[in-house]
Amino acid sequence: xxxxxxxxxxxxxxxxxxxxxxxxxxxxxxxxxxxxxxxxxxxxxxxxxxxxxxxxxxxxxxxxxxxxxxxxxxxxxxxxxxxxxxxxxxxxxxxxxxxxxxxxxxxxxxxxxxxxxxxxxxxxxxxxxxxxxxxxxxxxxxxxxxxxxxxxxxxxxxxxxxxxxxxxxxxxxxxxxxxxxxxxxxxxxxxxxxxxxxxxxxxxxxxxxxxxxxxxxxxxxxxxxxxxxxxxxxxxxxxxxxxxxxxxxxxxxxxxxxxxxxxxxxxxxxxxxxxxxxxxxxxxxxxxxxxxxxxxxxxxxxxxxxxxxxxxxxxxxxxxxxxxxxxxxxxxxxxxxxxxxxxxxxxxxxxxxxxxxxxxxxxxxxxxxxxxxxxxxxxxxxxxxxxxxxxxxxxxxxxxxxxxxxxxxxxxxxxxxxxxxxxxxxxxxxxxxxxxxxxxxxxxxxxxxxxxxxxxxxxxxxxxxxxxxxxxxxxxxxxxxx
Amino acid sequence: xxxxxxxxxxxxxxxxxxxxxxxxxxxxxxxxxxxxxxxxxxxxxxxxxxxxxxxxxxxxxxxxxxxxxxxxxxxxxxxxxxxxxxxxxxxxxxxxxxxxxxxxxxxxxxxxxxxxxxxxxxxxxxxxxxxxxxxxxxxxxxxxxxxxxxxxxxxxxxxxxxxxxxxxxxxxxxxxxxxxxxxxxxxxxxxxxxxxxxxxxxxxxxxxxxxxxxxxxxxxxxxxxxxxxxxxxxxxxxxxxxxxxxxxxxxxxxxxxxxxxxxxxxxxxxxxxxxxxxxxxxxxxxxxxxxxxxxxxxxxxxxxxxxxxxxxxxxxxxxxxxxxxxxxxxxxxxxxxxxxxxxxxxxxxxxxxxxxxxxxxxxxxxxxxxxxxxxxxxxxxxxxxxxxxxxxxxxxxxxxxxxxxxxxxxxxxxxxxxxxxxxxxxxxxxxxxxxxxxxxxxxxxxxxxxxxxxxxxxxxxxxxxxxxxxxxxxxxxxxxxx
Numbered sequence: 001x002x003x004x005x006x007x008x009x010x011x012x013x014x015x016x017x018x019x020x021x022x023x024x025x026x027x028x029x030x031x032x033x034x035x036x037x038x039x040x041x042x043x044x045x046x047x048x049x050x051x052x053x054x055x056x057x058x059x060x061x062x063x064x065x066x067x068x069x070x071x072x073x074x075x076x077x078x079x080x081x082x083x084x085x086x087x088x089x090x091x092x093x094x095x096x097x098x099x100x101x102x103x104x105x106x107x108x109x110x111x112x113x114x115x116x117x118x119x120x121x122x123x124x125x126x127x128x129x130x131x132x133x134x135x136x137x138x139x140x141x142x143x144x145x146x147x148x149x150x151x152x153x154x155x156x157x158x159x160x161x162x163x164x165x166x167x168x169x170x171x172x173x174x175x176x177x178x179x180x181x182x183x184x185x186x187x188x189x190x191x192x193x194x195x196x197x198x199x200x201x202x203x204x205x206x207x208x209x210x211x212x213x214x215x216x217x218x219x220x221x222x223x224x225x226x227x228x229x230x231x232x233x234x235x236x237x238x239x240x241x242x243x244x245x246x247x248x249x250x251x252x253x254x255x256x257x258x259x260x261x262x263x264x265x266x267x268x269x270x271x272x273x274x275x276x277x278x279x280x281x282x283x284x285x286x287x288x289x290x291x292x293x294x295x296x297x298x299x300x301x302x303x304x305x306x307x308x309x310x311x312x313x314x315x316x317x318x319x320x321x322x323x324x325x326x327x328x329x330x331x332x333x334x335x336x337x338x339x340x341x342x343x344x345x346x347x348x349x350x351x352x353x354x355x356x357x358x359x360x361x362x363x364x365x366x367x368x369x370x371x372x373x374x375x376x377x378x379x380x381x382x383x384x385x386x387x388x389x390x391x392x393x394x395x396x397x398x399x400x401x402x403x404x405x406x407x408x409x410x411x412x413x414x415x416x417x418x419x420x421x422x423x424x425x426x427x428x429x430x431x432x433x434x435x436x437x438x439x440x441x442x443x444x445x446x447x448x449x450x451x452x453x454x455x456x457x458x459x460x461x462x463x464x465x466x467x468x469x470x471x472x473x474x475x476x477x478x479x480x481x482x
Numbered sequence: 483x484x485x486x487x488x489x490x491x492x493x494x495x496x497x498x499x500x501x502x503x504x505x506x507x508x509x510x511x512x513x514x515x516x517x518x519x520x521x522x523x524x525x526x527x528x529x530x531x532x533x534x535x536x537x538x539x540x541x542x543x544x545x546x547x548x549x550x551x552x553x554x555x556x557x558x559x560x561x562x563x564x565x566x567x568x569x570x571x572x573x574x575x576x577x578x579x580x581x582x583x584x585x586x587x588x589x590x591x592x593x594x595x596x597x598x599x600x601x602x603x604x605x606x607x608x609x610x611x612x613x614x615x616x617x618x619x620x621x622x623x624x625x626x627x628x629x630x631x632x633x634x635x636x637x638x639x640x641x642x643x644x645x646x647x648x649x650x651x652x653x654x655x656x657x658x659x660x661x662x663x664x665x666x667x668x669x670x671x672x673x674x675x676x677x678x679x680x681x682x683x684x685x686x687x688x689x690x691x692x693x694x695x696x697x698x699x700x701x702x703x704x705x706x707x708x709x710x711x712x713x714x715x716x717x718x719x720x721x722x723x724x725x726x727x728x729x730x731x732x733x734x735x736x737x738x739x740x741x742x743x744x745x746x747x748x749x750x751x752x753x754x755x756x757x758x759x760x761x762x763x764x765x766x767x768x769x770x771x772x773x774x775x776x777x778x779x780x781x782x783x784x785x786x787x788x789x790x791x792x793x794x795x796x797x798x799x800x801x802x803x804x805x806x807x808x809x810x811x812x813x814x815x816x817x818x819x820x821x822x823x824x825x826x827x828x829x830x831x832x833x834x835x836x837x838x839x840x841x842x843x844x845x846x847x848x849x850x851x852x853x854x855x856x857x858x859x860x861x862x863x864x865x866x867x868x869x870x871x872x873x874x875x876x877x878x879x880x881x882x883x884x885x886x887x888x889x890x891x892x893x894x895x896x897x898x899x900x901x902x903x904x905x906x907x908x909x910x911x912x913x914x915x916x917x918x919x920x921x922x923x924x925x926x927x928x929x930x931x932x933x934x935x936x937x938x939x940x941x942x943x944x945x946x947x948x949x950x951x952x953x954x955x956x957x958x959x960x961x962x963x964x
Contacts, residue, residue, distance in 0.1 A: 031597070033553045036551035041547065065527070067529075069515045069518035069637055070590075088581075093576060093579070094575060094576050094577075094590065095576075096575040097575070097636075098625030118514055122511070139621065143581075155553070157549060
């Protein structure tokens, strides 16, 4: 953390800013293995908070965790035609084990539908075994050509939910429910507004009937797919013969869903809230929500201040605040401020001899504004208030930024201008044809992020496809994306 | 769970009992991938409780979590001579990625010393960066010939701690501290007594200076290595050039430790406490500590009983008990008892119409003994008492079993008889020579589990090696082992 050079600004070079922020805050590092990253303790602590919150939400909606093998026989991947086409080109393949060449190569899981549904075929016999609601926290590998820390790496960490249902309607309901869980998590915990909706066929998960997505807008006005939920229909249950006896005594194939979010969310968090001083972490996901920096010159002052600071620390911890007292010697308060700002700690409390004498501390917010002097007596309540307010304000300002970067009912010319200027999201009519979509992508690099759910649609449905002028079948949201 | 055939008894065939118990309780399953298991939700829930407890203990001792790549360049493994010799024969090797043959094959991590210390070389510059105390929760792969669910599988889940220190003494202290953490966890959470001590050179971790181990005795009188902690000396820091500037301004190599426990602990839990009816789970690690089974015949009874049972459930949950109300219809109470016994739930509460009228419930313990009628009024306190008592009693009875299966100061003849009869642990003198150790292993299959720490040693130090009669250099504990 000795590096005191300012970060490249977001305005000057967003991508350089992103990489420098991650290095400065020690969130992650490049590894000697091509395309693989190391998640350092400061970054992993954010992921742990995310995991904890999501895991509770999954359990509250009836899911249980399990663990399935890392390796998948190559032949399994081939059983679902679209799936193998989508994933085979980006797999890592184990050909040797225990010093011998394997009879059948093993793929390192890029996702686990095939191995999991092979097990479900064994476990599910009757409608009484349904629904089966399982989640897995795991690492997966997809051989990527261009990698970026957190956003796209050869190996990444994620969770993948896999469920089996007796009816199509139940599977659809589950896929939508989990999309809602993701949206709630992203809004309430990450303070990150997302659009939800359906993906077009070209962006659909390989093997799914329908893919739903949460899409977020980053500060460089590029969209990021933050989480997806798939209604898999009976595609995999047919490929893996996952059948069940219905209540009526017939034999039917189950209906599956799968859904996942990954360590990519840490990248999203950085790009939604970070500023030119470094990371800005919403309080609910911060490893340390409050850092206390003692200020003292003489040894006497030091003893008094540290004692008071530690009392404050204990009181805050007892009230459920994740708090750290930075008692390092040989480092000036200013250097500590700088370091904790870079790491995104929401609140800083400064405690000096005069504060101790007055029974108060000074509160500084990571998001700026005037410092405030607070009485130690009611500190826990005030800190919780400040955190709640920051959590809400971060969401509100990200929302305002997204709205101001969105245009609706765009003509082709407006669309081209908006995309060319990297100005954000475009809502417009779409004819539903893959040709149009492909043409737009080729000419502008913009893609349809989602066909938005009702609550995100424009008040008036567009009449014509923005690109070809044919009748519109659905409003679409376009943007350049990560 | 429809299977109502009794398990093979432990006495008849311990190994068959173990496998049947796992299947019956749905803890794990065989997968289509050679040597890899599936950890089913009931088994994973135990692992999650273990993780939670251990993770908190690691954090309380100053460690942070991080994540390092799954893949390790083959050349990295080769840098530490003993390490490559120990692990290379059992690796899985990725030779192809993204459809192309790789220039350098990648090994799927069998353990992460090499990749982690390569990163430490980058992160550590000065004594101010030390100690560096990092833990990783991860999957690892070791190509095993003979596999057994939880005990020995090609892929398994574990944690691996990796630390760097400025002095040999600090590394030694850390290695011993984490051995102590493991022992505390095994005794206090798993109710599993362990012997701690040092491994002989033949059982030392490949690349370590010294390996310490926690060894437990299973009910079939075989020992199981439950966790290890290694003082790695400067072996890896020399191989990976992990150097630091000392306070005096010199350049020195850091001193490393590593330590790990794995999903093998779930297997240990089964074999230490299980009985012929199935799993017996110590309360602190049970997914459900209490299951409530309602008993009713008429619809009226059903409504009354379920309402009371749910009130009990809510009260227990509010007092911090992990409790489940088994309200399934179409299943007799006896069938439910049988199922929850198989799954090892510590306490069962039976609630019938007469209990509701009397304001009481009936408590049955998984470990047997008379059922007890308890007033609902002070149920939470009584349940917590019963759990604490069971937690302690399980430890005490495992300890008594181990003591009665141990002989001390054995002669060669007594040793041979004890080992031949699969009667447990033998404490005896050891000359310290590898030849003796190898000879004993070849003739009897018994190995030295540990050179025990002081608190486990016999009151009188043995004078002669039990096997060859040369002077003893240390007391040793022998047993057949998993």
